[in-house]
Amino acid sequence: MKKNIVFMTAVKVPGKESRAAPYKYGIDSFKKWCDKRNHRLVVLEDPIFDASIMKPNFYRYFCFDLLENQGIEYDKILLTDADAIIHPDCPDFFELSDEKLSVTHTDGSYDWTVRSMENYAYELFDGKTFDIWKYFNAGFIVLNKSHRDLLKSFTNFYLENQEKIRFVQEKYKTGTDQPLINHFVHNTFNLPVNIMPYRFCMADLSNKNLLTDDLLYTNIKGIYQFNAIPNNVNDKLTYYWMEKTYKDLYEF
């Protein structure tokens, strides 16, 4: 029976175990949210490429093949990360998303976002940019079968241009998959997108003045992304906030 799928990447990268330590909280929160709504959580924990070829950030774009290879039937799919916690009463974004690609705008540091778009445009897309107000966070992408060609073309593009892509990643440090998938959606495929509210990908909590000890952000029932935390040495603060948030929302 077809279900909506939350497809989560939670691959542990050797040498970066501390980053993966709090994934258990993200996974469990989504599991509970999905169970309550009869959706299915699929967690990708094992590498599908050697790290020298592809970073785990790109694995999600193989979701159609990975699901079908496991015999999993699907309707809509959310691509997300394991360093996020979903509020148990977060509205059902599958119901709110239409047939278009549904995403949230990246509204954090525009210095990073603009450079991310412009640098990749300059190096890989003949300088062609796109509407910056459509730049979306790759940590929240709702798609469906009609986007199979997009992802196939995208992963092929990566494999055919991987050396250049890795060069750009290292030279500018303005993102990995996110700027590329944005260029693919807005330039290469020129797809219409459904921009959903910030609550569905609450990145940059600190800059939004939400990362407070009383967990102010949980007043907004959404998906909390524990990134861009100041002074986050060895991802210790990511663990701290994810554990604290999970316990507050799910272990009361």
Place this chain on the structure above:
Amino acid sequence: MKKLIYMVNIDDSGSSIKHSDYSGYAVETWKYWCNKHNVELIINTDKDNRLGKPVWHKELIFEYGKDFDKIGIVDDDTMIKWDAPDIFESVNTFAGVVDTSDYNWILNSINVYKKFFPDLNINVDNYLNAGVLFFDKKYLSLFEEVLKFYFKNKTELDNWNKGGGKEQTILNYHIIKNNIPIQILNPGWNLVSMHKKDMFKYNWQLNIDQIPHFIKYGYIWHFTGFDPKHREDLMKQTWHSTKHLYK
């Protein structure tokens, strides 16, 4: 179609920052843009003694706007880019930009003003920044209603000391109360807290040009969300680096 941009430009006697120190830069840009798009510009500089803070003069739009089909209200700390398109062509209902800059402030503001609206709940997904709004004339009555609300609660609102701003959240409550359909514009139409979003920087890696991000990609630059003592300088610098493009 008759179009109007309405701006309140009145000094606040209770503030050390004078609007007139910086509003001239805002006015120059709006004059140019309005002339280009056949939009009338009304700048209200007349203090109405019935009203406390100048911000409440924004509600008078329900009188100033009655002969127009589409109306915009903009704060006097906003500058519009010389080549911004005619936003009125795409506005059908009540349009604005969702405020996402400081949720601590927003949630607190919603909370402190809830005492006036105990049965209403604001969804932050639709909480609009009131500094830049565009709407059809059928929504003018909303502002008359807010003004009546102000008069009814004048003493309390004029002496308000609980934070949460002045009229923005009250306006948002009235939007909910009247079930007004919101049209959400992209953030480029009201760039607030530009410093927090690193918009004063440019792409220093490619270094092809040194145009700050807000000028390159924004349509309306809203010089707010930071210490207001910096406002005049920032608006002045912006004007002097772009004024040749408003000709």
